[in-house]
Amino acid sequence: MLAKRIIPCLDVEGGRVVKGIHFVNLRDAGDPVELAAYYDREGADELVFLDITASHEKRDTKVKLAGLAGDEVFIPYTIGGGISTLDDIRGILRAGADKVSVNTAAVNDPSLVRRAAERFGSQCVVVAVDARGRGDGTWEIYTHGGRTPTGIDAIEWVRRVEELGAGEIMLTSMDRDGTKLGYDIPMTRAVCEAISIPVIASGGAGNLEHLAEAIEQTGCDAVLAASIFHYEEHTISEAKEFLASRGIEVRIH
Amino acid sequence: MAKVGVIDYGMGNLRSVEKGLEKVGVRAEICSDPGRFDSYDGLVLPGVGAFGDAMENLRQRGIDKAVMDYVGTGRQLLGICLGMQILLEYSEEHGRSEGLGIVPGGCLRLPGVVKVPHMGWNVLEPVGDVPLFEGLNPGDRFYFVHSFYCAPTDDSWVIGTTDYGLQFACAVGRDNVWGLQFHPEKSSLRGLEILSNFGKMVEAAA
Numbered sequence: 280m281l282a283k284r285i286i287p288c289l290d291v292e293g294g295r296v297v298k299g300i301h302f303v304n305l306r307d308a309g310d311p312v313e314l315a316a317y318y319d320r321e322g323a324d325e326l327v328f329l330d331i332t333a334s335h336e337k338r339d340t341k342v343k344l345a346g347l348a349g350d351e352v353f354i355p356y357t358i359g360g361g362i363s364t365l366d367d368i369r370g371i372l373r374a375g376a377d378k379v380s381v382n383t384a385a386v387n388d389p390s391l392v393r394r395a396a397e398r399f400g401s402q403c404v405v406v407a408v409d410a411r412g413r414g415d416g417t418w419e420i421y422t423h424g425g426r427t428p429t430g431i432d433a434i435e436w437v438r439r440v441e442e443l444g445a446g447e448i449m450l451t452s453m454d455r456d457g458t459k460l461g462y463d464i465p466m467t468r469a470v471c472e473a474i475s476i477p478v479i480a481s482g483g484a485g486n487l488e489h490l491a492e493a494i495e496q497t498g499c500d501a502v503l504a505a506s507i508f509h510y511e512e513h514t515i516s517e518a519k520e521f522l523a524s525r526g527i528e529v530r531i532h
Numbered sequence: 533m534a535k536v537g538v539i540d541y542g543m544g545n546l547r548s549v550e551k552g553l554e555k556v557g558v559r560a561e562i563c564s565d566p567g568r569f570d571s572y573d574g575l576v577l578p579g580v581g582a583f584g585d586a587m588e589n590l591r592q593r594g595i596d597k598a599v600m601d602y603v604g605t606g607r608q609l610l611g612i613c614l615g616m617q618i619l620l621e622y623s624e625e626h627g628r629s630e631g632l633g634i635v636p637g638g639c640l641r642l643p644g645v646v647k648v649p650h651m652g653w654n655v656l657e658p659v660g661d662v663p664l665f666e667g668l669n670p671g672d673r674f675y676f677v678h679s680f681y682c683a684p685t686d687d688s689w690v691i692g693t694t695d696y697g698l699q700f701a702c703a704v705g706r707d708n709v710w711g712l713q714f715h716p717e718k719s720s721l722r723g724l725e726i727l728s729n730f731g732k733m734v735e736a737a738a
């Protein structure tokens with residue numbers, strides 16, 4: 280049986296981790312590679328680096344990060360944030376990343392998903408979906424870090440990118456992101472039921488119960504979290520032990 | 533000190549294999565020239581992508597024959613993921629493609645009863661006493677990403693199995709040829725332990 284995955288997400292700007300992470304036992308908690316290696320040692324199953332650098336140097340910063348992480352990180356890692364061309368993707372994968380995530384660029388030109396999947400394989404194409412409830416039991420996707428509404432229905436969108444060859448969906452609830460109120464269970468469940476590729480639940484994790492709840496109630500394959508790990512509220516091992524105690528299959532190392 | 537060549541044939545993530553070997557103190561070098569294979573004490577055949585493309589690339593570069601010659605000298609070869617599948621006689625991926633045929637049997641598509649690709653951490657169940665798996669514990673998990681699985685027709689090749697839709701051979705090996713369906717270089721400490729064991733086997737034979 281496959282284990283459910285726990286994936287810490289690191290927001291990176293100009294090569295530094297943002298969101299004020301404070302780890303007492305790291306020399307430089309702002310160094311994404313050092314933090315990533317720490318999570319690897321702690322038992323994280325995968326990592327996501329989201330580059331939020333707002334400049335034209337974005338592509339180079341991501342390729343560089345992909346390369347540096349490869350020296351120290353021995354679990355799969357995904358790099359995302361402003362990736363828009365096959366050349367971007369090629370550079371990042373060649374530098375050592377296992378997957379890339381695309382969001383706004385895929386909405387602007389869905390054929391990017393197909394071309395990337397055909398060229399590099401579906402397994403390395405993650406489509407990041409930021410969605411918000413419309414208040415009527417449906418959800419709309421947003422681009423540009425959740426700022427721009429698109430009018431596109433989330434369920435239709437995930438079905439479409441699955442057909443185009445996406446290997447995985449990273450589903451973030453804009454309603455829950457940063458609230459620590461727990462994942463958006465109905466939305467995550469609806470997405471998991473609509474498609475057969477793996478779904479990573481994201482947005483809203485505030486405690487370990489939230490992780491278990493998402494896994495038990497939605498059919499998601501992985502849970503992504505940032506602050507509950509970054510602020511040392513919980514270690515990855517604690518999270519794994521908690522999930523295991525609920526009868527959920529996890530990798531204990 | 534022994535040196536391992538990581539074969540570059542235009543398929544997949546070589547750098548992570550090289551870094552993984554270096555992390556456990558094994559000298560490693562990426563190599564695309566089959567003329568240089570002889571200078572290595574062991575070879576790793578990595579690979580991500582389609583079986584047919586991979587074989588085509590190997591043939592074009594003369595690497596298929598060079599690998600067979602290398603194995604004939606008795607030195608260690610480790611195939612990872614697609615690099616394991618290529619050790620078999622054929623694959624049913626996109627029709628039928630011929631492999632190196634070192635291991636009898638073929639590569640078949642995972643059954644549709646499970647999500648394909650098989651992506652994530654699954655349990656390796658070692659078969660017998662395998663030096664490559666020394667130091668591992670029961671229940672240890674490794675990182676898999678694949679849609680086809682190896683079905684050796686000779687069970688004596690199977691050194692490890694995993695369960696995903698069916699029980700399949702996720703590791704094969706005999707004498708000096710080894711294959712792993714999962715990625716040891718992406719499987720954290722336990723995976724690095726396997727690379728370290730491979731390094732020791734190479735060192736012992738060098």
